[in-house]
Amino acid sequence: MLHRLMLLAVLLTLPLLALAWQSGGVPVCTDPSSQTGPQIAKLSDGFAVVWTEHRRGNYDIFAQKLDGYGHGLWQLNGNAVCDHDSSQQNPIVVEGNNGGAIFFWEDNRSQYPPWPYVDVWGQRFNCMGQDGWVHNGREYSFSGDASWGPAAIPDGAGGAFMVNVMRQLPDGSGLYGYHLDSLGTALWAGGIGQGTFLGTMAARVHSDGAGGAIVGWNENHPSLGSCLFAQRLTLSGMPLWDSAGVRLVQFSTPQYSISYAFVSEATHGTIGVWDDTLRNGTWDTYAQRISGNGTVRWLVNGIPVRVAQGTQRNPKAVTDGAGGAIIMWEDGASGLRDIYAQRVDSTGARLWDTLGVPVVSSTGDQTGIQVVSDDAGGVIVTWKDNRNGNNDIYAQRLNPNGQRLWDTLGVQVCAWAGEQTVPVMCQDGSGGAVIAWQDTRNGNNDIYAQRISASGSGVWRDSQGSFQPLTSNPSFSVVPNPFTSFATLPGHEFEHFALYDISGRRVGTYRGDRVGANLPPGMYFLRPEAGSSKPLRVVKIR
Ligand SMILES: [Ca+2]
Numbered sequence: 001m002l003h004r005l006m007l008l009a010v011l012l013t014l015p016l017l018a019l020a021w022q023s024g025g026v027p028v029c030t031d032p033s034s035q036t037g038p039q040i041a042k043l044s045d046g047f048a049v050v051w052t053e054h055r056r057g058n059y060d061i062f063a064q065k066l067d068g069y070g071h072g073l074w075q076l077n078g079n080a081v082c083d084h085d086s087s088q089q090n091p092i093v094v095e096g097n098n099g100g101a102i103f104f105w106e107d108n109r110s111q112y113p114p115w116p117y118v119d120v121w122g123q124r125f126n127c128m129g130q131d132g133w134v135h136n137g138r139e140y141s142f143s144g145d146a147s148w149g150p151a152a153i154p155d156g157a158g159g160a161f162m163v164n165v166m167r168q169l170p171d172g173s174g175l176y177g178y179h180l181d182s183l184g185t186a187l188w189a190g191g192i193g194q195g196t197f198l199g200t201m202a203a204r205v206h207s208d209g210a211g212g213a214i215v216g217w218n219e220n221h222p223s224l225g226s227c228l229f230a231q232r233l234t235l236s237g238m239p240l241w242d243s244a245g246v247r248l249v250q251f252s253t254p255q256y257s258i259s260y261a262f263v264s265e266a267t268h269g270t271i272g273v274w275d276d277t278l279r280n281g282t283w284d285t286y287a288q289r290i291s292g293n294g295t296v297r298w299l300v301n302g303i304p305v306r307v308a309q310g311t312q313r314n315p316k317a318v319t320d321g322a323g324g325a326i327i328m329w330e331d332g333a334s335g336l337r338d339i340y341a342q343r344v345d346s347t348g349a350r351l352w353d354t355l356g357v358p359v360v361s362s363t364g365d366q367t368g369i370q371v372v373s374d375d376a377g378g379v380i381v382t383w384k385d386n387r388n389g390n391n392d393i394y395a396q397r398l399n400p401n402g403q404r405l406w407d408t409l410g411v412q413v414c415a416w417a418g419e420q421t422v423p424v425m426c427q428d429g430s431g432g433a434v435i436a437w438q439d440t441r442n443g444n445n446d447i448y449a450q451r452i453s454a455s456g457s458g459v460w461r462d463s464q465g466s467f468q469p470l471t472s473n474p475s476f477s478v479v480p481n482p483f484t485s486f487a488t489l490p491g492h493e494f495e496h497f498a499l500y501d502i503s504g505r506r507v508g509t510y511r512g513d514r515v516g517a518n519l520p521p522g523m524y525f526l527r528p529e530a531g532s533s534k535p536l537r538v539v540k541i542r
């Protein structure tokens, strides 16, 4: 009992320590070359961050996997997803199976003349960051034509459903989809909503919550003009709605750079939100709902979420779990960019203040919104913020009533010197979120990350720069690794080592001749009982 009380006392002091510590997050990649455009995905046992990389003198794709503590599990500064001598850029990442990750990017190595276009390529890494498909990736393009702008969801079986935009002769473009298995082989590939259109842009895809996909695209159609479309598909490419797609909105003039987002739910279909211009003379935020069977549910061409002076732009949304959505946008009504939010129910009624509620209305510009559900009917939002004279990363959480749950001005995810930009975010599986961003604190573009708890605390500590990804101390080797029954540490058979699971829970202490005996399969950290407190190795039990 006394021990429990002491432990409780220690735990109670932790939040105070956390408040006193101004963490800048943990480094994901600090190579002196330039790292840009991060993307992030939650994996079964950690988080994958991918970015565009220039350390080898041309653009490549690198990635790192972080555990629940922010420790890098792969090589220091990341593993090469693709370092072919051609140019790779704009990567995305989705969860693979067994702690692995699947990546897609744009790659110009094929360069089909006469157009210097790119194609979409992909790769899977296993949990240890090793190539799962062909080294440097597989190409996903029909008949050797150009493709770009990949978006993807995991298929739940170790593969992915990916959509991209492909050039169509003579000078149009169409939306194409691929269901890839865990080896990257196409189980299905084909066109989606194919018509005779002038141009398809901006592919999106979400799970429909029932084993299929909801895809979205912006299309400049020869007779309909510029429209936003959505389609629900099985992963075998069978359309479940009107074969031409369902229109969310038909714009009165061609639109080439519409910012839009979707949420989706199994029983309620999808809600799309977009920048709408020319209807009222300025940019406004509109939304439309399509039911699960493909029926347009709200006003033709959508309902106004926020119509006001100035620009309302770049909306993002999450499902509210009840058939509605929480929608956020950059609001320029004050002259500067602030962030506002509104919740709409399944009928399209606005549930919060008619004008929307301010998420942050600090001085400076708040832009670059990213949102995830807090899985409690509310939302976590992160953004780029220049209130302090240079760009920083902030975050906030709203409850289902639109009330701010964290510091009124938002919590500082990273407010260090230099430019922190391009925040990206995923859920952390515990009601919080993991945020990664581009960071110039070291004088060149790097990638950093931070985990924010459900209560708004920065969880990961960089120990003022002493953070080290797992060391590769050559005096400790784990043989074999991965293993099935137990592993040994040659030369350290009689020392004691602790193993921690991926959530940081200590699961046992082992002698170096019998590490991990009787533990269930999974990823673990190995740490000496004496001496260095840093984790030494990831061990994998099969
Ligand atoms: Ca390259």
Ligand SMILES: [Ca+2]
Binding pocket: 390, 391, 392, 414, 415, 416, 417, 418, 419, 420
């Ligand atoms: Ca800064």
Ligand SMILES: [Ca+2]
Binding pocket: 029, 030, 031, 032, 033, 034, 035, 444, 445, 446, 447
């Ligand atoms: Ca760098």
